[in-house]
Structures are given as structure tokens and as C-alpha cells.
Amino acid sequence: MTAGVDPVAVALMQARLDHLCRHMGWVMTRTARSPIFSQSHDFSCFATDPEGTLVSTADGIPIHTGGGGFAVRAILRDFGHELASGDVYLLNDPYTAGGNHLPDWVVARPVFHRGGLVGFCCNRAHQSDIGGGAAGTYNPEATEIYHEGIRLPPLKLVQAGEMRRDLWNLLMVNTRTPELLDGDLRAMLGSTEIGAARMEELAATEGPDRCRELFTAICEHADRRFRAELAELPDGVWRAEEFWTDDCIGPHESRLVLTLTIEGERITVDFTGTSPQVRGFKNSSWVNTWSAVSMALAAFLPPDLPRNEGTFRAVEMIAPEGTILNARPPAAMTMNTVIPAHEIIHLVWRCLSRADPDRALAGWGKNLFGVTSGEWQGRPFVLYHWNAAAGGGATTDRDGFNQIGHLIALGGLNLPNVEFTEATYPVRFRRQEFRTDGGGAGEFRGGTGIEYQADVLVPAQWSFRGEGLGPPSGHGEAGGEAGAGGEMFLEPLDPDGRPTGEVIEAPRYGIRHLGPVRVTARSPGGGGVGDPARRDPRLTMADERNGIVTPGTAGSDH
């Protein structure tokens, strides 16, 4: 502990800040309009000190970890001289405002006590539509950020407690769903208002100077914890690569390269060697790359590791400008929180798994499902094929999850019931079952991935985002093998709902307009960990009996 700082007070303050962030989260969940918040929790509430240093991220999705400070520091850069009580700021731009990608908007509220700045209470949340070339924020045909929606540098949205009406109107005319944006933005404002009131109360009871001291002590503790974790890892240099064979627009080879160096209590994450930025929308911003690295490190280490800005002070990141992982404007980048975040996490885990094979983490299958949208019963619908999600990677303690949400949420996204989806959308499911031999073999095997089949009953627009199509994407680790690759094709249906015999191969990225079709997919499996020969024979027997692997092959077919 910092000399002179009461450790009980530090622990109390940490718990209060975490509670403050969770309280902001409750308000957001209760008041937002879009299901993406109330049901999928695609937002993060966080608190910073007066310099924009993250002190709590207790309410949030993993891929937002560690990124919030950049947004507040951009506000301080532009408005530091005129911050005042009652002001609220808004931003999203990844190039100028510390944003990660355009759909995630940040509302940041400075908190004052007796005229002095105590900190910021903030909410980063994925909006349902922000204009751009395609409805719903994801435009797989974008080649410039201008095709992806409205860019917001740090803006003063509320001045001295008054909403700036002109600015609000500007935002509302730049979305296809103004009623949702209006409700969701108000929910974000409300949540930060509650957070700010609580933070002001902390300043009033503890005194602003002491608050400051405790914020610092919280980050210093996290820094010490992280360095203590690093000290457990051996010194060394590790290198890993991932490959792409298309850039969303067409065939194109690129590499993502990481050299990770641990030297005592320092860790360097160097992406030098990564290919130049690509045409399509899977480039990353500095903030998103940093967030993915933070998340990957935190997820490799014990779950009780604090996750504030102090945690990652010992980390140096190098990502050369103009590459996929630190693109220059006007590169498109909306996909980045999923792809290349998935690859970044894989790269970090690959290096750490070699540094500490006893804690090795295998790769998770990349998703291949897209989105179907159209009109049904006179209303627009947007159907995500979540039930085709991929398998997760094994660890040194367990097999991979056979089907799980995105890696970037560590599976924190819940899959809907087939019954709910059938009752809500023009779709009839035919199958959602584990693949046989889909999981990468290993002492602990990867998740199997899924045999998926569904009939979409009406003509619709299909937006493909199938990074997981083709070769295996969930790599094995420490002697484990990769999971099976992904496959997907579509069969047009005749008026009786029977396949016509025509088969359409699904593209990895792009938009297609199709009539009623049957979609069949095999989602990728996760990777295995450890030598398959060391697998507990009882587990192998159970897998055989359960039809998870073909008897006698240990699942090593692919």
C-alpha cells in the first residue's frame, strides 16, 4: 500500500466505485429503449479520476476493458480549460476522440465538488443505428469510415444542465431509428447522472483530496497485482501470427503478427510486422487494439485481478500506424470489436500459453453467421443467426464450450431459445446440435461447434460476416489440435418449402438478396489443449458414447 494510505479505506473506496458503476448499469438496463442494452448488455459503465485514468470498470463487457480512459482524455484535450459542472460530453470517433469504433458512443460527465473536478462518470454503449451505408451500424461493403455512420469528435451535448437542442437534432437526423437513439441517449445521460451524484457524495464524505489519494492508491494496487502476476511468468520473447485471406471486399492476404516480450515486471506487446490496413471494415483503432490486449491479458490471469487503468501500466503496446491494428483515416473499422479483436486475443493468448503452458488457453472458433433482414407482417425485422454460434477453446482445466457466444465477450452473450426466435421471426429451425469430431483433439478437447439448419421463409437481405468460414479458426495449444473449420451454404426453397436443388456457397463477407432459403452451417470448433494421448480415457469413452467423437479416432480426423 502507498505509505500513509489506510488499506481499509482503499478497499472501501474500490467497492464503492464498483458499486457506483453497477448502479449506472442498472439505470441503463432499466431505461434504455433497445433490446441490445436491456437484453444483451452491449454497454459499459466506468469511472475515471480527473486526468481520465480509469478507476473502475465494474459494469462492462470484456472487449471494452481498459479503453475508457482514452475518451475522457480526448475531452480533456479539447475542453480541459472550460469543463464545468452540468456539462456532459459525447463522442465516438476512433481517429480523433478516443473511440473504439463508430457504433459505440461515449457519454462522459465530469463530476465536481465545491468547484473542483473529482472525476468522470461515463457510459459507452452500442447504438442501434448511426446512419452510414447499411442499417444497423454494420456495413460489410464499407471501404471508408464515412460509409459507416456519423463521426463525433468530443462534443458538448449538455451545457450547464441544458441540452443543446441544435446538436440533438443533428444527431437525430443522422439515424434511421431516431426514436431508439433518442431513448437510448437519454438512458445514457440518466445513468451518468446517477453515477455523478454518487461520486459527488463520495467527495463530500471523504473530501476531494482524500478521494484523489484513494483513486491513486486503487490504481497503484492494481499495478502491483499485475506486476506480481508478471513476476510469476518467465522472462522471454514469444511470437505468434494469424492470417487473413480476404479483406471483406475480395481475396487478399494479410498477416497479424505479435511479438510479446516479458522482462521482469514489464511486458511489451509489439504488433510490428502486421500487414498494412485493408480495404474493408475489419481494421482496428489504437483504442480497440489496446482494449483487446487488456482483455486478453486480464482473461489469461486470475479472475480476481483488478481491471482498472493501473492494471495495465506495466504494458507497453507497439502498433505501427497504417497497419490493420492501428489504421490511418479514412480506413473503415466497424467490425473491429469482433474482428480483429478475436485475432488480437488469440495472439496474446498464444504467446502467454507458451510462456506458461500450465495455464494454456486454446483458440475459440470464429463465428460465421450473418444477419438476415427484411419485412414480415408489415414490419421490418433483423434476425441474427446466434444459434449457429461457434465452439470455444479448451483450457488446462476443462474442455471447450461446445457452443458459446463471442470470444470478445468471453461468452457473456446469451443465445436465444429456438422457440422464442420462431415465435418472433419468419424462420423455422431444423437443427442445432453438436458436431461430431468438431472439437480440436487434446488432453482437454475443444468445443464441438454446431450443426445448424434453418429455413428463412421470406425474401430477405443477407449480410454475411463469416470470418470463421473455411480453414480451422480455433487453434490448438500445448500439443492440442485445432477445431474443425466452418462451412455454410444456402438452398433456395420452392413454394412448398422444399429445396429446389440449387446450392449457393455463402461468401465470407458481403450482402446478398435472396428469396426463401434453407441455410445449413457447420460452425467452427474450438482448439484443444495438451497432447491428445494424455486425455483421461474415461473422458474419451464418454465422448464416444455421447457421439461427440467417432470411436477410435479421438476426434483427430480433421
Place this chain on the structure above:
Amino acid sequence: MFPLSIGVDVGGTFTDLAMTDRLGRSWVAKVPSDNTDPSRGVVAAVEALARDLSIPVSRLLGGTERFVHGSTVATNTVLEHTWARVGLVTTRGFRDFLEIRRGIREDQWDHRAPWPPVMSPRHLRRTIGGRIGPEGEETEALDEGSVAAAVEALVEEGAESVALCLLHSYACDDHERRVAAVLREKWPGHLTSVSSELVPILGEYERGSTTVANAGLVPRVGSYLERLARELGEMGLRSEVLVLQSNGGTVPIVAASGRPVELVLSGPAAVVGALGRHRSRMGGNLVSLEVGGTSCDVTVMAGGEVPVTDSLVVGGHHLAVPAVDVHTVGAGGGTVATVDSTGMLQVGPRGAGAVPGPAAYGRGGSEATVTDAQLVLGRLRDGARVGGSVVLDAGAAREAIRRTVAEPLSMGVEEAAAGILRLVGQAMIHAVEAITVQRGRDPSEFVLVAAGGAGALHGSEVARALGMRRWMVPGEAGVFCAMGMLHTDLRRDFSHPLMADLDDVGSRGLATELEFLHTRGLDTVSSEWDRTLADVDLEAAPWLELRYPGQLWSVRVFLDPVAGVRAPLPPAVRWLREEFERRYRRLYGHIQPDGRLLVTAVGLTFLGRLESRPEVQPDPAETGAEPDHRRPVWMGPAHGSPVVDVYRGADLCPGQHLEGPAVIEMATTTVLVGGDELVTVGGGGDLVVERSRSDEAGVSR
């Protein structure tokens, strides 16, 4: 004295018994639980009470007209993975939904942790042909051959019981009924669980998971309950044993045996009866803070009703059964304090368990716990006896705190103990906030009921922090749930899913739905409750679930209950919309004016209301309360450890008042009273605490 009512709550550590007689007088007994056979704890508690009263067990039980039992046996079967070998029969193409679990992870950061084992492993899951659509229409005929094959395979695999869950069976149960008939031939009795009968809700994962859990519990819990009823009968009990369900109501043991999944919250759900008892005096807005050895359970009663939800998670298993909304955090007397490798103090969520328990128990515990901190700071008395045989040892508590907390943090033992209490107190404050604020309630409008062995040590602090002016300690705080069982009504919930536009269904459609449920429900309760019906007032309370299209969660709207056997009538659609909007706004802060509304379920709750027994009314006290002794007690960071009055609960008479700061040592709990608080002693040993002076004095955080 006779007739008697007895409530027995089998917990993980202790089995508690509470008894009241015709005059409202009460007795309690507490014996250690026997986790290998929980019925032994029940018998031991009855024997202990008979011994205390010096009457034969047969006379005691023979004079008992109501015997209510709450038990963790279903919970433990789930948590300890000792369920039966369950087969699942489901729709072709969907063999794995039970194991996919909708991908739900409780703590995503703890991703290295495996899921708990699936209750029905894949080789015991079989699929059959035939399909029902979301509107209840048959889109593919039932493939009888595949049914026969599935049954044969499950017999061969040695399934002990079978669950049946076909897609969309909530909308049309035709296929399920036909398959169930085949299954019941092979697994007679209660050993087949059918999803459309047990839990007809939309959502194959939650419906199937609940059905499988039920099938896994029947062979274990059903046999336990039947054995217990038999044993008690042989000991002289003539009345029917009632079992407490997770919904906070009771049901006769015969009815519970086939639906054990409804018992997984059997003990804690007694909070409904326990709070109901204080409703007349303290009002209908209560929050219970029940602090035991390992955890702190918080439950809200708002407007006289304790909310019941349909989503319970036990040991990672999702169970869509009606269950009292209890929020639990790991903050109890046995919660362990540690210092991490880099000097951060942490309290909980891990506990020292029943054995070894706190260091002060002298049973081999060496880690510092919350109880040790209470003892070091004088809030508990050195040498006091707890739970029968344990004598608190302040020396051992002090040593544990010194070694594991004070020295690593370079601070004094008292300072370290104070830190432990401040952290655990804050966790409790946050827990109460979570269950009130998060659900749209303002905690300052509630009265805190501090119960369990340790709740009353924290009541003052929690009430103050959340602006609650009054809090209370029930006289039976240490056997809160057992006592609550004596005040628990019979209850059975029936529901039927819909997915229809409210305006399309209209009042007429709702009337048909309610009539259908009423006929079905009345049939069921008439046969299940036949031996008890004469003693209760029957009531049917209807409700609807509504939501805006596209949403996943519904809001429940309650209609006026109807007494007797008449079917309830639905209200006007316009009233329903207004009521929905009122509730929705409170939960979510906004509404969609004139938005389309879907009815997602119609429900009917049958209650068998018990006649309430008289409470002993206190005579005005003739003398003031006299303290037993005085000792230094830590009263919070702002007050240090002044010497305060310590009262013995047994010395207090109803009608007396006493002023804080003070400590009151009751039979099953210890009460800490802040310096600005005034205590009034009520009937049955209840203590009502009111904050009188400014917030500057008293216990502070």
C-alpha cells in the same frame, strides 16, 4: 396448550424448530443438521423440544394440527450432483439444447471454470420425429416408431426417470401427451416429468432444464419426503405434513413428491410467512436482512407482497419455477477476511463453513472471520455460548486477526477488526440497494427486518446508510424461517402461455383463459389439499404477463383476487394497459405511449389462507429495562469504543424502552443499538428500533 403448530427448517448447519400453541405462545429448538439423512435432524429437533417440555413425543405430535417442513434436500441434491440417472426425450434436431444452456455464463471473467455437469448426459438424451409450430399447429406428424426406439434406448441405458420436452409443447401439448402415455408405461408413478404439465412456458431451454431437474430429483427427494411423513406418523403425528415450496407457500407432502423441483428454495422461502407476520404492525414495506454463518439473504416485501419470479439459478442450473426473489451475497458471520499478495484487504465471499467455522469457535479455524472481528471489538461477548455447545474465545479470534490481517497490513488488531466490519457492512448495504434500487424501489420507504444469527449486529448501520428510519429485530431472529413456516399459506401456481396481441384477445378471450385455468386449478387443489381445505380460506389470485413486442422480459400485472370457488373475471383491456404502464414505468423509467402490447401468459395463484392466530399482546411495562453489565463496544469509526449498557434479552419485558448506545444479548442473536436509537420491546420479544436524533451520532460507517 393444544392444538400446536410446528415448523421445522433443515439448514446446512442447524435444524431449527419453532412451535406455537393456541394462545400464540411460542417455543424454539435448535439441533445440528445431519446431512447424510436430513430427516434425522427433524426427528432430533422434535425430541429436543419434547424433552424441554417434559412431555412424550407422541403426545406432542399427537396434539399437532399443523406440521410444516422446509428442507435443503432438493437444493443439496442439485448442488452435490447426486440426482438420478435422467433420460430426456426431445424433438429431432435439438438433442443438445440442455447442454448448450443458451451459452449463459454467470461470471464471464471466470471462463476457466467448467459448467456444472449436465443433468441428463447426451447418451441419455433421445430425439423423436414430429413437429409442432409456434402457433401450436402440427407441421409434421408424430413419428411413433421413433418414440418406441427412444424408449427402448433409454431402458437399455438404465434411466431411472425420464423428462419429456418437445419444441412448442407450451402452445400445443398433443404430441407430449401421446409420448407421455408411452413413457409412463415404462416409468410408472411420478418417474416421468412432462414439460407441458410441469412448466408450460415458452423457451425450450428453461422449460427443459426445469423438467429434467424435476425428473432427476423425484427418485431422491420424493422418497425422502415419503419416508419422513411415515416416520413422523409412526411417532404420533396424525395431521398431514406440509412442505414449504420455493414460492413461499406450502403444499401437502403427497403433492410435493411429484414436483420436487419446486422445493429448491424450500428453506429461505419461509421469509414470506416470516415477514407476513410483522406486516400488521410494521406495514407492508419490509426488507429482510437475514445474516447467517455463510451468507446474507435479502428479500423485499412491497405493499404486503413478496415478489415471486420464474427464474431461479441453483448451482448453475436454470429452473423456471415460481420462487421468492431472494438476493444472496457471501457476507455472513463465518465470512473470511484475507489480505492479498499486494496488500489489499478482502472480506468474502468465501466462508469458513460450519466446520471449522470462525477461529473463535475453537474448532480448528485459523482464518479471521467477521464473527472474530465482532468478538474482538466487544460486540459479541467473550465466553458467550452460541448454537448450543460452542463457547466464543476472544483470544483465538484476536490471534487469527493479528496473524492474517493486522500484521500483513501493519496495523493494530482492533483497527484490522474494524476494517473487516466496515467492509462486510458495506457489502450488506450494497445487497439491500441491489434488490430495492435495481427493481425500482426506494429503500428509505422500507422498514428493515434484521434476522438470522447475525443480522441484528448490522441492522443499525444498514438502516442508517439507506435512510431507513426504523428497523426491527424479530424475537425469533435466530429461527426466523422456522417461525415463518407457521405463518405460511398453502399455495399453488398455475399458468398458461400465450403470445397474442392484448387488443385481439380482449376481455372475452382473457375470461376464457382464466376459466380454463380456474377449472384445472380447482380440480388440482381440491384433490391435493383435501385433508387441509377445511382449515383454510380458499382464494384465487389471477395475473397476466405483458410486454412490448420484441422484448424478452414480461411485466406481471396482478388482478383482484377472488375468495371461494368462483372463477375470477378479467378487467377491461384499458385498465390492464394502464396498470402495465404504471408498473413498467416504475421498473424502466419510461413507456411506449400507445405501444402494441402482447399478453405472454395468464396465471392463477391458488392460496389456502390460514386463519391467523392471536399474538400475545404486551401489557405496559411497570419497570424500566435494567442493563446486565457494561463493557466497551466499538460503535463505528466516528465513535470508537465507548463503554455501553449490555442487556440480556431474557430480562426485557414487553412495553419497555431502552436507549442506545447498547448491546442486547438475545437467545439466538445479538443486537447492536446505535447511540441515537431508541428500542421498544414488543410482544414475542420483538424489538423495534427507531432513530431519534441527528445522523451525526450513533453507529457510522
